[in-house]
Amino acid sequence: MKSVVVKQAGGPEVLEFEERPIPTATQNQTVIKIHAFPVHRYEVLTREGGSPSVKFPRVIGVEAVGEVYHPSKTSQLTAGQKVITFMGGLGREFDGSYQEYALVPDSIIYPITYNGTWTELASYPETFYTAFGALKATRLQKGQSLLVRGGTTGVGMAALVLGKALGLRVATTTRQSDREPVLSNLGADEVILDHNDQLQTSSKYDGVIDMVGVPVVVDSLSHLKNGGTYTLVGMVTGQWVWKDFDPFTNLSNKYATVYDSSQVDGHMVQKMFGLINQNHLEIPISKVFKLNDIQEAHRYVMKKDRPVGQVIVSND
Ligand SMILES: NC(=O)c1ccc[n+]([C@@H]2O[C@H](COP(=O)([O-])OP(=O)(O)OC[C@H]3O[C@@H](n4cnc5c(N)ncnc54)[C@H](OP(=O)(O)O)[C@@H]3O)[C@@H](O)[C@H]2O)c1
Structure with a gap:
């Protein structure tokens, strides 16, 4: 099978191809045939050496969709079953999704009912799970505004x-006015322009x-x-520490938390796919690559002017 291995930190060229034997299932690790996986900007950071917990050589990639190839000795799963896997150390503590097959602990394999293509399925797992968890953490009721x-x-x-599927009224933002139609078409009740880190609205x-x-925490809190x-949930600007933050001015009578998707709850995964299937939820896919073009996919995901959406690698 083909694997993409990072042996040392660096540019896209450190994503090296290697022929490896297909792994063998163990007592509690199942072999998955990977049909597709998304490429994330934070995986570019990992490739560059910016994830201290990731030791090279490593096959990176924190999530994959595919089918059970060889179940573990104790697994309830059967060969051919449609599954997703994400987080739990995948692509960080052990080899991840940038390959054709992966050996994955049973504890992070989730059987899924979904009728779309593998490429479409790859746009959901970690991205939707993070959003779903963040929505839960934000504690809103049907009819409230987000x-x-x-x-x-x-x-x-x-x-x-x-x-929207949970019955909220949703306002959403972009820095680029030509992207507003994408968000309206996804069902946004309001699209607000983010200009120099200030939202162009006085609404709360x-x-x-x-x-x-x-850079926008204070402005975001002013709209709560x-x-x-x-x-x-995220730090797209790459700045991690709130400096000069005045809690008495900015947080008075408000609640603040951080959502981190590293602990995955299998019941929540099933509930989330229930919502996705019932409401036919989807987000755009920007471009699909083949595994052979993984270096190009890493260059593409960082482009500022690319079409909005997920970047997916298909093994089919
Ligand atoms: N907490 C967790 O468990 C968790 C899990 C997954 C991801 N994340 C984090 O969530 C964030 C989003 O991840 P993603 O993969 O969904 O992102 P993504 O799709 O790669 O985001 C790209 C978009 O970010 C916006 N952007 C970039 N720089 C910006 C800036 N300085 N100010 C405002 N917007 C900016 C741009 O939108 P416009 O140009 O249209 O404004 C761009 O289209 C990341 O920080 C990621 O690390 C967290």
């Missing part, structure tokens, strides 16, 4: 469509989910109603 800051991120678009919302992070919850 602001999604960083609305054209994958997680932002997933929060928009899941939020019952909850805020923020993918942009540090008293008693509302602000959930920080």
